[in-house]
Amino acid sequence: MSDLATGFRYLLKGQRWVARHGKQYGFGLLPGLITLVLYLAALTALALYGTDLTTWATPFADDWSSPWLGLFRGFLTALLFALALLLSVLTFTAMTLLVGQPFYENLSEKVDRDVSPDGTAPESGLPLHKELWISARDSIRVLVRALCWALLLFALGFVPFVGQTVVPVIGFVVTGFFLTEELTGVALQRRRVELRERLALLRSRKLLVWGFGTPLGLAFLVPFVAVFLMPGAVAGATMMARDLLGEETREPSRDSEDHEDQDTSAPAP
Numbered sequence: 583m584s585d586l587a588t589g590f591r592y593l594l595k596g597q598r599w600v601a602r603h604g605k606q607y608g609f610g611l612l613p614g615l616i617t618l619v620l621y622l623a624a625l626t627a628l629a630l631y632g633t634d635l636t637t638w639a640t641p642f643a644d645d646w647s648s649p650w651l652g653l654f655r656g657f658l659t660a661l662l663f664a665l666a667l668l669l670s671v672l673t674f675t676a677m678t679l680l681v682g683q684p685f686y687e688n689l690s691e692k693v694d695r696d697v698s699p700d701g702t703a704p705e706s707g708l709p710l711h712k713e714l715w716i717s718a719r720d721s722i723r724v725l726v727r728a729l730c731w732a733l734l735l736f737a738l739g740f741v742p743f744v745g746q747t748v749v750p751v752i753g754f755v756v757t758g759f760f761l762t763e764e765l766t767g768v769a770l771q772r773r774r775v776e777l778r779e780r781l782a783l784l785r786s787r788k789l790l791v792w793g794f795g796t797p798l799g800l801a802f803l804v805p806f807v808a809v810f811l812m813p814g815a816v817a818g819a820t821m822m823a824r825d826l827l828g829e830e831t832r833e834p835s836r837d838s839e840d841h842e843d844q845d846t847s848a849p850a851p
Contacts, residue, residue: 589793589822596818597811599693599834606689610813613682618809620677621670628666632659665736669729671757671802675764676721678812683714686816690768693820697831706772713771720767720777728760758795759784761802765795765819766826773827783826794822 600607628635636658643651679686694703706713735753739745763784770780784791798815802808824831 585787585789586793588825589790589795590797591793592818592822592825593794593798593815594818595821595834596693596816597814599696599817600689600814602834603692606692607813609685610682610689610816611809613678613685614809614812617674617678617681618806621674625663625666625670628663632662635659636662661736661739664739665732667803668732668735668753668757671761671799673725673728674802674808675761675812675815676725678808679764679768679816680714680718680721683717684710686768686813687713687772689813689816690772690820693817693834694769694824696834697821697824699830699832704773706774716771717767720771721764723777724760724763728756731756731760754796754799755792757799758792758797759788760795761799761815762791762795762819762822765815766823768816769820769823770827773823775827787826790822790825794818 600610633655636655640655640658643654646654691703691705695701708716735749735756738749741749763780766784767777767780770783775783798811801811821831
């Protein structure tokens, strides 16, 4: 169970890191805000027109008597919105990382330099357009896996008792796993670790992954929280990626940003 607690500590460490690096935190908020606006617009449209959609999809129920027609379509509308909400949680991170790739790459590199004993950060050596392509490709692959899980859990939600007790718990665990994969992918992609190997790494330390990703997934259900936690989540995931790869790590310095500013402004000898 120690890995479970360690994963949660990485989540907290990441939030503390960005709290001490205000400039990085500010830039890291921008992609989340853009993605949030897009998702809110989509969910609002679904809330307004979800009933029309279920009515169109169930013409066979047009002749049902009251109250069964209203109950049936109301239940389907609620399930549709719940599925959309689950998919929003699963995909929000991927979309935010894609929108904010340059921001989060820079943030992750600074975390690596801060916690690395020699003050260096691995670099992929790839041009930006290549990194964006790899990130988008891997995100789609992960989202397909996440969608399969979401559809399975959606179907199991109809099972009496199990659908109301066990399925939500499994849903949060699955969400936590895929959130962690997307977030650690920022640091691992810079190290040229392929998706298959990344998934194998995460499966080998499932308790660590769940300790990090499951509380984050729960927090993301609260409106607007995801935007403010994303920069710290990327920072914490970078530290956790180092752990997964067995890289040596030191405690983050409290004044690293000040040292960077001093080093940048110092005259060359």
